[in-house]
Amino acid sequence: MGKFTVFGGRGFIGSEFVKELRHQGHEVYIPERNDEYIYTSNLGTVIYSAGYGDCQKDPFNVFTANVALLSSLLQKAQFNKFIYISSTRVYMNQYVSSESCDLTICHDDSRRLFNLTKLTAEELCLKSGRDCLIVRPSNVYGLALNSTLFLPSIIRNAINNSLVDMYIAPSYAKDYVSVYDVVASTLALINIKATPKIVNIAYGQNVTAQEISNVLLENTDTKINWLNDTNSCEAFPETDISKLKELIDYKPRYVLDDLKLLINDFKSKL
Template identity: 55%
Template sequence: MALYTVFGGRGFIGSEIVGQLEAQGHSTFVPVRDDCTVFERDLGIVIYCAGNGDCKNSPFSVFEANVTLLANLLQKAHFDRLIYVSSTRLYMNGISSNEQANLTVCVNDNRRLFNLTKLVAEELCLNSGRNVCIVRPSNVYGVALNSALFLPSIIRNAINNGKVDMFITKDYAKDYVSVLDVASVVISLVQSNNTAGEIFNVAAGYNISAEKIADLLVEKTNCSIVWHDINSQGELFPITDISKLVDFMPDFKPKDVLFDFANMIDMYKAALT
């Protein structure tokens, strides 16, 4: 059994990765913030899923979490291999979503700092000379009662308030992927000996519109949906290309987001009542 060091191991994705690793019998180490011993001890296999996306309120924390710590690890730390968790948000308003696609920095994107720091982090990984693999997960969902993510938030509003305000258009669509799938793919890739220098999208491979999600929410909770006429800040996401991942992992079959969403609503009903 191997030692895995999981940065961000107490977060939404990281905690699921830790749980799956420990279920396999591996040892895990989840460093606390500002733990200087990470540059002195053997970290084994590193999974870096620490991050910050609050570009408006804490831009320097975004840079620190997404770039600075990673850069120091790549230069100073002792590890066998590392996998960096990036994001398919890099494909926003792009023409293509395969791993070799040209990427666009959108001037009207209020979270472009997030995209820029993810790109910088990826480049540092690829040019570090270390054994590093990069994964770009799409919008990750899962059961997290107090999460501020989109799906948990609208479920809570539907159950607690009987009304959901949608500040997006009906045709606003994204690719949603289960946290269970992301964790298992990350572990499989980092355990492989031939992923160094590679980038993999991790997604369901299809987009779900806000209208489909809203219709299911109404069906399950009898809530009302209030659509606010905005343009979703010009955010358009091409369907995520997962062909490279499927070629590498032919057995990868992502979970059905609408099926899982219905089950999530039932679980939230039981917990919140």
């Protein structure tokens, strides 16, 4: 069994990596903040799932979490392989979403700092000369009771308040991928020889807010309040997962099927 070091190992995605790696019998280390051990010992395979995305409240922490620590590790740490968890948000307002396509930073995107730091971190990985794999997951979902992410938030509101405020149009569409599929496919990619430097991990098909709201209405006693944000500048192409399917046997879960299970899980745990 191997050694893994998971940055962000207590977060939503990182904790699932930790759980699965330990289940497989690997040694897993989760660094604390300001942990000097990360520069004095071989970290084995590093999974960097640390990050921060609130560009309005704390933009400097967005930079620190997404770029500064990663840069320091690439320069000074000892490891065998480095896995960076990026995001398919870098494809926002693009016409295509392949790993090799040109990327645009949008002037009217209030979270463009997030995209800039993700792309900066990716480029540091590519230019570092180290053995790095960059994965770009789409919108990751799972049972995260206290998460502020979109799906957990609206499920909580549907169950607790019987009302969901949707600050998006019914036609607003994104790709959603299960955290279990992100973890399983990333670990499978690690073991492939000559793995590409960047790989998308997604379902490969967008789901609209209307489709999600229909599942909520069918499975909870809630009302949907559409507060259509017609000023939203976000539009996402369907994520290209052809490269991932070429590399591994990939059969992802479907968010609308899982949403019913998530609602039941929330009901049992809230």
